[in-house]
Amino acid sequence: MTTRSILLSAAASLLAIATASPALADHHEEAASAEASADHAEIGAWGVDLDARDMSVDPGDDFYEYAGGTWMANTEMPGDRSRYGSFDILRERSEQQVHDILNDLAADPASAGPMGQKVGDFYASWMDTDAIEARGLAPAQPYLDRIAAVSDRDGLLELFGTVGYASPVGVGVLPNPADPTQWIAAAGQAGLGMPNRDYYLEEGEEYDAFRSAYRDYIVQISELAGLDDPAGRADRIIALETQLAETQWEPARQRDMQQIMNPMNRDQLAELAPQFDWTDWLAGMGFGEVGTIIAAETTAITAAGELLESVPLDTWKEYLTFHFLSDNAPYLPQAFDQANFNFFTATLRDTPEQRDRWKRGVELVNNNMGEAIGQIYVQRHYPPEAERQMTELIANLRASLHERIENSDWMDEATRTEALRKLTAFEPRIGHPEEWIDYSSLEIDRGDLLGNVMRARQFAFDLDLERLPDPVDRGLWGMNPQTVNAYYNPLLNQITFPAAILQPPFFDPNADPAVNYGAIGGVIGHEIGHGFDDQGRQFDGSGVFRDWWSEATAAQFEERSGRLGAQYDSYEPIPGVNINGSLTMGENIGDLGGLEMAYGAYRRYVAEHGEPPVIDGLTGDQRFFLAWAQVWRGLIRDNALRERLLTDPHSPGEYRTNGVVPNIDAWYEAFDVGPDDAMYIPPEERVRIW
Template identity: 80%
Template sequence: MLSRSLVLAAASLLAITAAQPALAEHHEEAAEVAASTAGSAEIGPWGIDLEARNLDVDPGDDFYQHAGGTWMEETEMPGDRSRYGSFDILRERAEQQVHAILNDLAANPEAAGPTGQMVGDFYGAWMDEDAIEARGTAPLEPYMARIDAIEDRAGLLEVFGSVGYASPVGVGTLPDPANPTRYIAAAGQDGLGMPNRDYYLEEGEEYDAFRAAYRDYIIQLHELAGLPDGEGRADRIIALETQLAESQWEPARQRDIQQIYNPMNREQLAELAPQFDWPNWLDGMGFASIDTVVAAETTAITAAGELIDSVPLDTWKEYLTFHFISDYAPYLPEDFDEARFNFFGRTLRDTPEQRERWKRGVALVNNHIGEAIGQVYVDRHYPAESQRQMDELIVNLRAALQERIENSDWMDEPTRAEALSKLAAFEPRIGHPENWIDYSGLEVRRDDLLGNVIRAQQFDFDLDLERLPHPVDRSLWAMNPQTVNAYYNPLLNQITFPAAILQPPFFDPNADPAVNYGAIGGVIGHEIGHGFDDQGRQFDGTGRIRDWWSEETAAAFEERSGRLGTQYGAFEPIEGVNVNGALTMGENIGDLGGLEMAYSAYRRYVAEHGEPPVIDGLTGDQRFFLSWAQVWRGLIRENALRERLLTDPHSPAEYRTNGVVPNIDAWYEAFDVGPDNAMYIPPEQRVKIW
């Protein structure tokens, strides 16, 4: 499978996303609107959890704690969570909604037709724990036999290129950044067992403990599988992965589209890493018609090729064996499943409890045949009114950003014209796909859980291969309708908001408009803003990578974004581990620009409908900013936070509030924040980009 680096840099998927607005066409005066919605919102009387606030904390000293401190102090994190907040609460709601659908289909799959039976059988295979225990390790045998049969480098490459097996380099497809109307193949670094290179290379007691626990985990899996020499194999596998880690790129560098967009023909690939025998390897994977491949982390690919020659074949086979068992441990007997959770959950993320099996089953089916469930989900849980109000909100946000671009004092006219052209071409997609994936070619068996997972992965890969010769299908979605998230794809200049996120606390048609603008409005603005962040700005309105910036305006952007990176780089949530301002740059720009955009859109709404009344002692502007802060309230365990700081392009939740609002003048006015407050930034030092 394709290394996610190029896709993430190109598609800016939001790991925990959006909030939601309700913008019905109000024709009443603002006071009448407030009165009509009072008492009818799902959260609090008008959409804000007033009890969540910690009023002992001045908003100018710690706005995150002021808005949600009492909730965070009184809320106990569920034992099966490594982090818990507003997004997780809504995800639990969507999970329950999908669970009801799955129970219906699993109980009577034949009555639901072929697709319903497929969904019911997939979920039923997962839930039949007795059958999984009875089969033991037998499901592994054909896959282990394939690894055992490897006799030379050609055989090794064949397995590397097969769906379901680990590889130091992954290959897949995506729209070509140079011509996003066509698909192209791409290759990038891959193959580590721990989250990224830092877990192998960083010094310190914490990382020594992670590496020791990883070794124990490898040994334990060998013992469970009845494989000999677990300790020796563990040492050789870790040594191999450490060598891979030493050459792999750090996450911040992987975000840089200019560094990772390296199109190469087969002759150039042969020079880059001849050990991969690119013509035969690509042809064997199904890329026979492809001559050009985008090589992402070039030096890491070269180093991986060198390791193919220098590392003994038997060690590579041990590596493949361990990774296959580890990757598919959840679909094996309980001891395998528990061993994997013990390392990745308890050790790496401090999560004390495994999630209930039905919840993991929901995630499994969502991940592999999600659109089959999505059709039923939309029918049950996505009212037409949500679509209408979202459309209206996006119109206001687009108008707000257009006005901000037109009035920007740091852009020259040619660059401004290009930015406005890109905004005009921007395409929002709300709720669900227009066309659904046809899963009729996928075989799902009630008695073959592991096989179902592998076949589903192969089905997805084959779909990508089928699309490869054709023009890019702009109607495809990268998320299911039942997903609580959102994303921006710069290659298509699209934002996508699935149906499931259009529910409280992010969107409530009965909430105060200020709340909806501050919540979902800010998140929609965030997604639109990705088109103009440090990476998204390098794509034009057609999705093509093109430098449309004048030298002077680009320098002004980089100066401003550089100051924002410095602000975030000073945050130190764990002693000795700071926020990586370069890694999180795009998301931080998205948060800042998105909230500014949403505030401008809200003021446009106020200009049309009149200044809103004070409700429960809070002005409309105060309600707007509190809504944004409550979107990001949450709890996180220390090692989960550590992993996020090392690997995630999103800043921790606290700084998605406290890193943003001190740069927005209206926040100071709303809460009377002055120089004596801890979060105060002098006006001339506040960062303003969009």
């Protein structure tokens, strides 16, 4: 994870009920056919796959299994996937849509003008495996020669600051938390080969096996490159990375804005880690005019500096050589690519099959020239009706949260006023950016895959440097329109929903409104909720990092969020491995607050349009909660789940359903859940934040 993404994520991711209980039947006297709700919903008749349910499971005992158990039991995990669920299925759809665009451009690049030519050539350079094999290691040799030529620590630092080379400390650009209208540079821990510090430090047979496989991988990469002493190199590299891991911060601590917000001038940086010679090092990267740098994981930066001095120069060069080859293995001959897959995907995530090359090519071009493709994607796949309905839905979500904040019995007036001011200032962005990135200066060569990748990385870095002296452009997007995801940026108080996520099962213009409110409404509410989670709440409506909470109200928030954390700490997805309630706190608050917010928004819709009919034996409220569960259903491999529990601030899908709904009173009424049900939580113990 880059320093920028760390800061943003810190500051800063769907018969039993048909025979409803008498109480439910009393509330909904009229029944209706599915066709009365939506004639052309893409999933089922009105937006939910009813056949996915496991009707042998009581919804109050395991709502996740009830809502999607049959689907999960009958769905085979694709061999090239480490997890597979609603998000992944929709991503496959977007992937195919982009593939069609790329095929058109590769076949006739000039038809879409110079930009189409670049995109088509980039994709073609990936797909031409014969050319990649024929060139062997020649494309990488100039970069390896730069490492070999390093003769002192100044030369080593120069490579640490060069795009495309590994470094124990990363530097990036983001809006300044003290003044989000301006950019600032930030530095933080980096440089490990395995997913995070725990893979080097955790005890147990599983982690011993990962470490052994990593050593074998380093040996294999070294042998493929014809390097001397592969086994010795592997031992020295792992020893170095283990020393780094021992000093790096755990993921939960990296989320703590109070700890990672450490703005420093050059003198303070020199005191923190003098070995980096900050003035020259930053100037070499292009940050020479930047007076203040945010130092995130301070003690890890200090330790990295000490290792820079104590570890032999030749070991650092071996480290850089391995990481360059490993990081770029997919763009080298097939033997390198296969070795990389065998370790990072087959071993670490239990995934037996490499993804089809065209799918990986789609990902590559999306990551490097995404907005060039996005312009075409929006023209083909983003209907205006989606934006109209989303605008109405977001308005109801904002009104719902406004009402909740106004009626909160644990906030004092001063804090409530600031919270409402922040909600008023909040900016939703839907579909696509208004202005697009200009890739005209990016050189793409149809016969030079590795060169294309390296130039694209440099282009992205240079783009940040060009923006650094200017005011922050609020129109910039951090995701492509064809990305199936969404995000909240606390520094700009914005949520962003790309066009690709506005498709079933998240959103369908022809679905039952209860489904859209329970699915995309809950996801939008989740993103809005990040502005008021344990870290996002520390930013005001302008995105400034400051404490606008009274001491008493902050204590109330922490008590409530602490109880939510304790709930998640108790969940054990893998025997002996629990969810980390601190690491996942922000996302869990987002899920709980977002679904509460979405339910309030849905009831506002109902108040305006009238109580919905019963459809297929299901009330509107039942359809709302089923839609949320349908979004999160999925399969995941054991090692992929293990990695997620160690590194991911999101809880596994099962707990994004079962960890949330038992805290919401309306769910109990909708499904007639009582004290005899396994998921029942007494009213006084339910967590209510937003």
